[in-house]
Amino acid sequence: MRPHIPRSDDHWDDGGPRHRPPRRSLQIAANSPSRLLRAGQTGRCRHCGNRVDWYPRSDDRPIALHPAEAVAADVPPTCRWHLSGGVAHPHDDGSGWCRMPHTVLCPQQPSRSRADSTRLTSLRRELGLRSRHLIETGAFTPAPHTPLTAAPNSETKQPARPVVRILLVNYLGEDPIKNIRCTAQTRQRSCCTRPVLATLQGRWVLLPTQPRCGQLTLPNTHMAVYDLNLLPYAEQLRWRAQRCTTHATATAVPDLALTSWKPFDPLLHAEHLRTELPTPEPPSTGLHEARRE
Known part of the structure; x- marks a missing residue:
């Protein structure tokens, strides 16, 4: 008759020891074009509160991209971006998928083109509903508008x-x-x-x-x-x-x-x-x- 061994986080149900791999921290390769950890590239738009992914461009300037990929056929050619080595490039890479700048879908920004596809219009509507929900629940406060003329x-x-x-x-x-x-x-x-x-x-x-x-x-x-x-x-x-x-x-x-x-x-x-x-x-x-x- 087997003795009853109490279950713990360090043992399986049968009493055997559970092997835990050592905890490893994120590291960046020495030859990586971007020195930024992937975990630190997420943020929220200051205008609508929706999530964005920040990536450096080839000129070291940051750009906010929509977190999810989109079908390249649904995105105008001027709005297609792709990632290579953690760096964002403003053109198509030849595949059927691409990334988009957040400004294309931001509900607080005016639409750039009236010929947007049905998919882009749907994504823009979803972000608008999510932004309104964040504002109504108090989870997000839009950034105040900065006037062009300075106050006295x-x-x-x-x-x-x-x-x-x-x-x-x-x-x-x-x-x-x-x-x-x-x-x-x-x-x-x-x-x-x-x-x-x-x-x-x-x-x-x-x-x-x-x-x-x-x-x-x-x-x-x-x-x-x-x-x-x-x-x-x-x-x-x-x-x-x-x-x-x-x-x-x-x-x-x-x-x-x-x-x-x-x-x-x-x-x-x-x-x-x-x-x-x-x-x-x-x-x-x-x-x-x-x-x-």
């Missing part, structure tokens, strides 16, 4: 989307300077919450607008820019990689989020131009830097 006395405040000059190139940030966070993965496999801002800081200066080659000439105005060109070269590389001082030299640590920098275009981003220097803020105490991961 708003020029002297810290801009919500500053223009940062790194290595003689102007970039547009997604958040104020003090709110720009590190994108590295921590030991708990979560995104680092430390700020990029450290002891060595840049300065706010007024620089002339510089349109790109071939663009129309803008009026002779100056814009407020957070200039980092006086900092050491390694420090500017840390800012461009959007790493905190702890993960600045940790090359083996992957990223869990895309960098928020966008090449600044004075014509496309005219609403974010500020003609006066913002009011300086008191220096940070740096107490959050001491928190261990």
Whole structure:
């Protein structure tokens, strides 16, 4: 007669030991075109709240794609994207399936073409219903609309989307300077919450607008820019990689989020131009830097 062995998570029903494979963490190949972990490429649209997958393009700019694939015949040729090595490319790869930018299906964006297929119209309607459900249940709040004209006395405040000059190139940030966070993965496999801002800081200066080659000439105005060109070269590389001082030299640590920098275009981003220097803020105490991961 067999003795009764109580069942536990470490044994099967017959009492035999259960083999558990060792827990392995995600790793990125050294020759991978993208240094971003796949687990960190998901997010939600700030306009409709639906899920999107972020991928870097060949020019390192991010793009939000619809999570599911679609039949290529149902998607206009100009909206077909495919993935190769974790990088999104704006053309068809010859297969019967493709990916689409989220802006094509976003219910808060105007429809680009009246000749959309029945499948795209159905997907757009489904996302619209899901977005309304998220808003009604309080799970999502749409991003407020940013007016083109600044409010009175708003020029002297810290801009919500500053223009940062790194290595003689102007970039547009997604958040104020003090709110720009590190994108590295921590030991708990979560995104680092430390700020990029450290002891060595840049300065706010007024620089002339510089349109790109071939663009129309803008009026002779100056814009407020957070200039980092006086900092050491390694420090500017840390800012461009959007790493905190702890993960600045940790090359083996992957990223869990895309960098928020966008090449600044004075014509496309005219609403974010500020003609006066913002009011300086008191220096940070740096107490959050001491928190261990």
